[in-house]
Every structure is written in C-alpha cells, then in structure tokens.
Amino acid sequence: MSKTQKTGTSLLRSLLNAWSWLFLVLILGFFEIYAQLEAGNTFLFRAYNLQSIAVASSQILLLALGLTLVIVAGHIDLSIGFTTGLSAVVMALVIRAAGPDAGLLAVILAMLVGVGAAIVVGLVNGWLVAKLDVPSFIGTLGTYGVARGAALIVAGGATVSIRSDEARAFGNGDLLGVPIPVVVAIVLAVGCHYLLTYTKFGVHTYALGANRASVERAGVDVNKLLIKLFVISAVTAGIGGLVYTGRFSAGAANAGEPILLYAVAAVFIGGASLTGGQGTIIGTVIGAIIIAVIQFGLVFTGLPPYWQFVAVGLVIIVAVLVDQSKSKLTGGRV
Amino acid sequence: MSKTQKTGTSLLRSLLNAWSWLFLVLILGFFEIYAQLEAGNTFLFRAYNLQSIAVASSQILLLALGLTLVIVAGHIDLSIGFTTGLSAVVMALVIRAAGPDAGLLAVILAMLVGVGAAIVVGLVNGWLVAKLDVPSFIGTLGTYGVARGAALIVAGGATVSIRSDEARAFGNGDLLGVPIPVVVAIVLAVGCHYLLTYTKFGVHTYALGANRASVERAGVDVNKLLIKLFVISAVTAGIGGLVYTGRFSAGAANAGEPILLYAVAAVFIGGASLTGGQGTIIGTVIGAIIIAVIQFGLVFTGLPPYWQFVAVGLVIIVAVLVDQSKSKLTGGRV
C-alpha cells in the first residue's frame, strides 16, 4: 500500500508535483488539434467553451473540495450528494416563502438557511464518526439516506422551482467574464487550499490520515478535528446546492447525487488515497478540470455515447498513470 | 483509525463475533411484532416473504462476496456493477445467437462465456493495480466506464431480451423450495468463506490489507495475489449477471450498477474497513440480509417512500453501532 504520498506544502511545490497538469495540457492539446484539423474551428480559444468547462468543473469541485479534506484525513463522506440537494431545496423553499418580490436580502437569507441545513448534516456526520466511532463509510451512507429523505420531504417532491432574478444571477451571471459559480469555486478552492496547506488544522488532517495516534498523542482533540472536517465537507457541498438552485432556478433533492462519483474521482485523480494521509486541493482541482474537459471534449468530437464511456474510463486510468510514472522517475518509491 | 479488527478465524468464532446477527434478529422481531399487532398477519412465517428477501439479498451478495475479499486486501472494486451488466448482456447475446430452440447446453455455454467476459474485466483490474500500480479506486473506476461502454456496445443498447426456459428456470426455479439464485449465492458464500478463512490465499489477503510489506517480504507474490483477488471479485459479480439474466429473461447493461452501493454497504456493515485488513464473509452475508430485510420490511410496514430513505439510513447506522458496542464490551479496543 505504500505509494508516493503527497502532502500539502507550498503552492509552488504542489504545482510542480502535480504532473496531472501535464496530462491536462495534453488532452487540451489533443482536442484543439482535433478541432482545427477535423472541424476547422477551435476548442480552446472560445470563451464559451472555456466557460462551459469551467462551470461544469466548478459544480464537481464544490462537492470535491471539502471531500478532499475528509479523504486526506482517512475518511469518506458519501452524504455530500444529498447534502447538496438538501441545501438546494431549502434555499429554494425560503425564496419561495419570501414571495415573488423577494429581493437580494431574501436570497441571501435563503442561502444562509440552505448552508445551515448542510451544516446540520455535517455535524451529525462528525458526531457519528468522532463520538460514536461509526466508520465514516457507514455513517455517511446513513446520513445520505436521511439527507435524501429530508430533502424530498421538505420539498414535498423532487424539485422546488423558483423565480428570482437575484438567484438566477448568482447561478448564471458573471464577474468580469468569469461565471459566478466559477468564482465561488475558486474562492472556496483557495480557502480549502489555505486550510489544508497553511494551517495547523491542515497539518493535523494529514497526520490524522497517516496515523491517528500521532495527532491524538500530540495533544490534538481528534474529535473536534473530525467534526470540523465533516462540517467543511458539508458546507462546500451545501454551497454547491446554492449554485445549483441559482443555475437551474430550482432546488432539486437529487442535485448533487449524480456528480458524487465524479467528485470522488476528482479527489483520487488528484493524488489522494483510500488509506488517507495524502491528497491536495490543487490535485483535486486538476482532477475536476480533467473530468469536465474530457466530458465536454468527447461530446465535442462527436464520439458516440457508448464509446464515450469507454474513453472516459481509459482517460481516468491514463491520468493516474502519468502521475505514477512521475513518482517513479523522481524515485519516490523503490 | 485503529478499530477492533475482524479477521477470519473459525466459522463458530466468526458467528459469535458477528453481533450483527443480534441486530438482524431484532429487526426481524420488530417486523414480526408489527405484522402481528398492526396487520394481524405474519412477516416471518411465510415462505414467500422469506424467499423474496433471500433472493433480494442473494442478488446483493453476489456483488458483495468477491468485493469482500478485495476490501479485506485494502482495495476496492468499483467495476463490479457493470461487470455484472456485461456478463448479463453477454449471456443473453449468446443465448439469442443460439436461436429459440437452444437447449440447456447452449445456456450453459452462454453462462461460461458471460463469466468469461467478467474474468477479462477482473484480469484487467488486477493487471492495472498489480503491475501498473494504479490505485484500485481509479483503476476500477476506469474499468467501470470501459465495462459499461462494452456492455452497451455489444448489446447495441440497454437490454437484450431472451426466451429460454432453461435460463428462466436458472433464475426463477428452486431446489427443494430454495430459490436457485439463493442456492448459487450460498455456494459462492461458502466458497469465499473457505478461501478467506481456511486457505493460505485468505491469510495473505488479510496480511496484504494490514501491511503490504509483511506479505511481500514473507515471500508471497503480491502481484499474483492481487490479480486473483480482482478476478474472484469479477467472477462473483459476473455470476450475479447470469442470475439476473435468468431472473428477468433479459440481460441489462446496468444490471448490477444500482446494487453496487448496497453491496459495498453490506461489506462495511459486515465489519470491513476502508483501510483493509478486516472483514469476513459471514459479516457480509449478514450485512446483505440486513439490507434486504429493511428494504422489504419498510415497504411491508407501509412507511411512506421518502421516510423509507430516512429509515434505511438510520438502520444502517444503528446496525454498525450495535456491532461497535460489542467490541467495546469485549475490550477489543481501549
């Protein structure tokens, strides 16, 4: 099980470490060449394409960011898919309750309540794993069911549609040409990177993933640490729900569930491991972008859908192989 | 991360160890009392109910059995959902190719070819993880996509329906009142239990999950071991596909995919851990039965569907808590 492990160090170091960059550049190059030769147009140099890919990766990323921290700590959070849904539905309900003329304030309030609902799920997860010693896989699978049921029950069905220009602007507007969901994801990514790389909290998270005894005996309150981790995971997923409601003018109980697997994949493509103790936010960001690029790119090339499944599978494997071969080269493992 | 760990010892010991039995008995008792008091009928003492639950658990189990071995070894196999689908579709195609009068022999041949297709996926998984050092999460996520695409491409769509009395008997017949899918699952469970508990292969699997260096340095060919593990996982999943095609007279590419999460949950409810080195077949069997019983029982009690999601979540958590509290009592952990 001993693999070259990645722990957060400086931004530069992380960047250099992540050869996945190289892979990303390679596939981008491939699609660009394809576009030029086959279709006589461009893949990369169109704001629309870049924006679409960026928005798609940001939706994956919002689930993957907090999850990265949890996975680095040696745990997993399966509940985030439906936490996203719960927060999306709650936000939509509050906006609806505020009536059709609800202004910006109501939307902000709705967002706070939405994230609040997510935080509750995170607290429960943390409490189960920290205090009751429930393995995180099972504990968060349990809250997955509970959050799903809760979202459907409060929504009184699957979706709650809203009409709010403010919410819509939040999901579809842009800031200097950068779509707001992307701005949100960037801000959160920077925050999570800061947490994981530059704070005590981050070091403790890495140590927890490597050897629980090491942090516990060093005098860290591991229970508190675990609860924080699951709350962060729930918060980024919950913010994903807010973005969802804004983008689609509807809160859906299923909002995050279909992308859960992509989020987990992004974290692992980014260098994390099942056993914990490794993984970086930069890696996860690249992982999410790789996934979004290939999904977009394969449709763009017009590959038939079933072949796309095959191609996505292959690209995921190759992405990791590229990363592996680099560890081999640098002698990280012998 | 140090939890009380379970490793295969004798059957009796495993049985005693698994307090999940107790929980299973408790929920069965609950549903029976409910049936008697509320509905004035019986839950447990109707062959049909038991058969239905048994068949549902066996379908989960067929994916969970091989997966247990992989998880004990500290890995994961996400591809099994679509391996099930691939094998189901391939079996259906061979039967269809054999024509409407295809007899038992053709069906047996079809099953062999179906499992053969699954074995190919298992070999690829093993090769990726063992030889190319691809983390199993990513490697099997990749083959998940490939197997899915392959199943859809060979099926030329989502499902391949067949008309074969022999295949149908395999999926729906019974042996002395025991449904054949259940017989198949029992035979495979006994086989996997034997492998994991009574053979060198099983010991090496546990050791691999605890500390790769321990088996490697003890002179075990870990690559071969890994390949075997992934092939076994693919084979039990593939047999799940055969059962599916038999039961529904159709091979569906997504036959196993919705069950994957339940299969993984069964393994973890049964006492396995993300970090490897623990878990038992008995535990997994109980885990699968618990899941099937609550799915059946909640419908039986007439709980509204959204509340069922909540209840399933809660029961999964409690199942593990019961198991935890027992480890606490016996002082396994301090």
Add this chain to the structure above:
Amino acid sequence: MSALLQVKGLKKRFGGNEAVSNVNFEVNAGECVVLAGDNGAGKSTVIKMISGVYTPTEGEVYFDGNLLTGQSPEGVRNAGIETIYQDLSLADNLDPGLNLYLGREKTKSVMGFTFLDRAQMRKDAAEVMKGLGIVVPDPSAPVRDLSGGQRQAIAIARAIHWKAKLVIMDEPTAALGVPEQREVMALIHRLKEQGVGIILISHNLPDIFAAADRIIVLARGVVGGERRPAETNDEEIVRLMMGATA
C-alpha cells in the same frame, strides 16, 4: 512536599488478560525513575495510563497534586507531561519539522493571515536533532523515508523540546547509534538538573544504572521491587525481572 507524580493502584485488563495489577510509585521533581522489567511486564501499559492513552481499569494518577486520570492525551500534555512512545507515534507523511511541532505548530502572519512557518520548524528540527547527534539528509522529506534511528531522534526531540515538568521515555535509545545513546544519557542528566522528573523505560542495564535515582522493577504486571542503584546490582535486577519476590 508531595511528589510530582503519584501512581496509585493502577490496574489494566485487556479482555481476559490483566496486563498491569496494582502498581504504585512516585516520581519527584528532578528525579529519574527507571521502570525495568521483562518483555510484556506491563511497562508500556503503565506509562500509557499516565499519558492518557489508556483509561486504567482501576487506580488513579495524580500530577502536581491534581487528579490526572480521565484526562485525554491532550490534557496530560497540556499539564506538562511529554511522552516518547515506544512506537514513536510519528506522522509518517510529514517532515521532521512538522512532527517536532505537531499540535503546537509555529505560525507567522502575512498580511493579516496566519501561515504555518514550515521553514522555521524545519530549521528548528534540524537543530534539535543535531543536538542529539543526528543529521537528516533532506529535512523536507517525510519521516517515513528516514532510518530507524533518525525517526527515534525525532520522537525524542519532540518530547524534550517543550518545557515539560515530567518526561516519560519508553525505550528512547533502542534504535540509536552509540554516540546518540550517549547524547540521550547526557540529556537525561541535564533535564534532571533543571528539575524535570523523568520516567525511563529501558532494557539496557548500564543505562539503567547510569540514569536511575530509583529502579522500579515490574514483573508480570506487579511491582517486583524498588531499589536505589547503589544498593543493588545487575544480577538482582534481572532476578527481580524474572519474578523473584522482593
């Protein structure tokens, strides 16, 4: 004046096995008490009950006059007790600097934001380890890549780096080279001079005699005898370890 540490009637049962039964002893400030005993005698179990890793089945520990039992390892460490565990308890994926400061990391402030000061911690680690005679080739490599002795040196560095009132050392020199072993012995003397209490676990008879103010011998979970080094000799200690009655 009451003792710095008082251990009263400690007992620990693991399943059916009573690893430690009714252990009592005291440690005074500036004193080095050696816990000696054969493998499996219960030494590590005793010190883990002091440091908060295990909850005793029975008995209490008092430190500075206050009840310590029931505290988490965090509480014990904050009370002023540092421990070098036999298994080192390092975070294998972190570098020596972060391991040294684990739980008490150094930070610096940049534009109002607080950042870990990795460089400083690394430098400090290199320095403390140099004091023990150890040079680590790449101070930014995770400690997983270090040699057995280098790893042990980090665990030692971590315990002595803080102004503790009591330092517990579970076989601290087991993996150390000859010069490093000497450094640790010298270190123990320096700590004693500063009034720090020490509990040392060791299987090395010369070291035991060199460091101890008192030797407490555990045999199969019970205190087989307590001796001052001047009053005893190798043979008697070994006999006590083997369970001869005091």
Add this chain to the structure above:
Amino acid sequence: MSALLQVKGLKKRFGGNEAVSNVNFEVNAGECVVLAGDNGAGKSTVIKMISGVYTPTEGEVYFDGNLLTGQSPEGVRNAGIETIYQDLSLADNLDPGLNLYLGREKTKSVMGFTFLDRAQMRKDAAEVMKGLGIVVPDPSAPVRDLSGGQRQAIAIARAIHWKAKLVIMDEPTAALGVPEQREVMALIHRLKEQGVGIILISHNLPDIFAAADRIIVLARGVVGGERRPAETNDEEIVRLMMGATA
C-alpha cells in the same frame, strides 16, 4: 571455496541523496559479519538491497555463486536467506502463529479439502517464542496487541524457524529484555555452529564484539573499515562510525 554471499559495488540513491555508495563485502558460511554504523549510515538500505526489497542503483549481490540481484523478496527467501527487518514487517492483524508461518502456512487435509492448521501454527509459535524466553498471554490475539519485545520475538522466530543458509538480522535485540537478548546471542552462536551465515546489524558494542567474526563499519554510505574483534576495540569502532578514515 567462494564466499556464501558476495556484495559487489552496491549503491543506492534516493532522489538526490546517495544513501549507500560502493559497498563491498563477503559473508562465509558459519560466519557472523556485523554491519556497524551510526544512524543513517546506510545499514538497513544495504540489507534491503540483499533481501530484494530495494533494487540497487548500481552493483550486484551473489549468493552461493549465483546472481541474486533482480530477485524479488520471494526469490531471495526461496534461495535460503531469511531477514529480520528493523521495522519487523509483521501483519498486525494476524496472530503470532500466522505471522511465524506467513507465506509458508501449515495446512491439514479434511475430507479432501485443505485447511489452514491454525492450532498447530499457534502451538509452534508459542514454542519457538518460549525458546527465546517470551510467553504471549493470548496466542490467538493479533500481534497488534503485543508488547514491543513480544513483537520483535515473533520477527526473530520467523527468521530462524526455517533452515536458512544466511540470516540477516537488523537490530534484532533492540526491543528485547535482558534475558531475551542473551537468548538471541546464544542463538547466533548456535546458528554459526550449524554453518549458517549471519549478517547482524547492532548498535550494542558488547553484542557486536561478542557475536562478530568480522565487523564492517559503514559511515555515510561507505565502508569505513573492516576489523576482526580481536584486532580492535570500542573506541576505534566508534571512531570509524564517526567517519574517521581507516
């Protein structure tokens, strides 16, 4: 007659750090060669290149006249070399019996089916460990629950239980109690008498002098000197460890 083991020009680089540079030595049947050296000198790295755990950056190892380099740990073990690793390399979740027999488990046949003979392996383990002076309270408990010394005894038991031609011991007594250390020293003598070659790594000078036919001192990855015990003394060995030129 050529040597049992020939180590030729071994070199190992980890990233930018050359942990071992051009190490050469031989071990004859019935001979105990001690690898001495300060922490981080490269001792463990050398023996891992022999046992197949690391592939050397340069150099070869010959055993019984055949090239050993390139073999997996499996191949090396099958060739007749047993190794006690410094980190013990135990499977923490298995009992002592299974660890003792790991890779070579005992089986019995019941009605045509082959079953692991757990009971027998447990019994054997208890016996071999008793020979080392160690009694384990619950022989069916995973080795995770054992004391440091008990764990080390299992690693030793595993290496000496098989009829090896060469036994490599990386600090085998570091966690052992006094009587157990003596047992291991006696064991080394018995093995030598049986014609087994031994490579011993140790930081304990008395043990080194008691066991060694030849002492090879490594300093910062290179052989600093080679001495017969009779020709040298503690001081010189320590000086060589510190990198004084031979």
Add this chain to the structure above:
Amino acid sequence: EDAKDINITLVPGLTTDAFYITMNRGAQAAAQALGITVDFQGAEEFDPVLQTPVLDAVIARGPDAILIAPTDTTQMIEPLRRAHDQGITVVTVDTFIDDGKYQTGSGDGDFPMSYIASDNTGGGRMAARYMAEAIGGEGQVYVSNVRPGISTTDQREEGFKAEMAENYPNVTVLETQYNENDSSLAASQFAAVLARNPDVKGVFGANLFSALGAGNGVEGAGKADDVTVIAFDAPQSIVDNISSGLVDAAIAQHPAEIGYFGVMAAYAVLTGESVPTSIGTGFTVITADNVGDENIAKFIYSE
C-alpha cells in the same frame, strides 16, 4: 443552405434507454430521407446536472438545430437559452420546458420551435384506464417507479393517480415504491406490498426496469393470474413478458415517430417553413391479444 450541410443533434434524456435508442432510429430514418446528418449525444442518467454539460458541448459544435428531451421543465430553460442565443434552432421531443407552450410570446421558455411527444401524463392516464378495466374497477394497485425527480416517470405516475382519483373511486392507489432502476429491488418490493396487502390487484411499472421487476415479483408469488402488471414503454423484454403472461399490457409510446417528426420539424424550421408548435404522437396499448399483429409489432422498441 445545402441540405447535406445541415446538422442536427439529438440529445435524449439519457443514452441507455430503449425508448431513446428507438427515437434515434426514427431520427436517423428522417435524416436519411432528407440527406442530412443527425448526431446522437446525451448523458448517462436522466438528470439536468448531467445533461447540461453535454448540451453545452453540443452547442460548442455548432449544430443548426438541437432536438432535445429536456430532463427538467424549469431547470433546462437556462442551458437551452444558451443554444437559442447562439442562433441554434431548438425543438423539444418527449419532454418540454416551461409549460410546453412555445412561441406564444410569454414565459421564460418560449423559444423552442416545436414540441413533439406523446404526453407522459396522458400515457399514465391510459395505463390507469387499462388497469381499472382489467381489475374490474376496484381494488388496490400501486406504482413502481424509479426515483423521485425524473420528470417523465413522475408525470406517468401523476397521470395514473389523477385518472384513478377522477374516474375510478373504488380503486385505491397505494404508496409508490421507488426502485432506483433495480429490477431486483422492484421484485422484492412487490413481495413486500403483497405481504402487507394480500389483495393487491395491480402494479403500474413506470419504466422498463420497474415493470420487469414487478413481473418477476408476481411470478415468484404465483399470482400471474390475479395481479395485473402494466408497463410503460415497450422494449422487446416487456413484449416477451406480455407473451409469457407476466405483464398484461404495455403502454407503447411511438418514439420512432417522435424522432422522425422531430427531425422533420427542425428541418422545416431551418429551411424556412412553418411548423406547428406542438405535435402529439399517440400511444399503442400492447397486450397478449394484439402482440402478434404486425401493425402493433412495429411499435416495439429496438433495444
């Protein structure tokens, strides 16, 4: 514009469903007839989060028209508006956005040119009528559905329940059971419903896997003669189950027609002709009695 340069992309609700695969066949037939190309690109599940990025990429390819089965009435408005804004003709098939009334000058989702479908609510109603007749107008029935949140299957359930409530007061519709597209779970759910309500008379399987599972559950209970199973959609496996008596009837949509008319409508728009804003394609009820009929058999979906 030259016909062979016209490019239309069909974006189904999901790519792995017989219904949409058959729709694509119809679309390809139209493409061949017109000498244009029709691409098929979609997501793996019926879900707006997954459909949106596919749609975005399709837009990037710059087809002349997009034929889409939007996976949500409100949620797909924004993504589709992006296509519209780029001058791409949008036609919805099978499902619609907003209220489904296009080109009226009102509503956010007014911009698609046409909606071609058999209405799912209507199909649900039809299933209810057939069910009610089959069970003699009274008794307990339930809907076996995939999961909440799929608009098509939700609408079928809605139509089914509405029809029963309005016209068959003696039929009780029990709680819906969600099976996640897992036939095995659907079968076990039937068993559980039967254990609770021994008199259950019928199951409406809202899609292929729901119906397959219900049929299997009924077979296991030996209730093939007492319990009516109605399936929505008619892939071969359902038709086989009708022949063997496990399923009593299937409400077949006409996906090939939808695909065919969809392409025709888009082509018409692109070539400057006018099209109706809504084209209804019908349903065919397939039963054991008519399954052998050639005119009926053509409505069996390709798999």
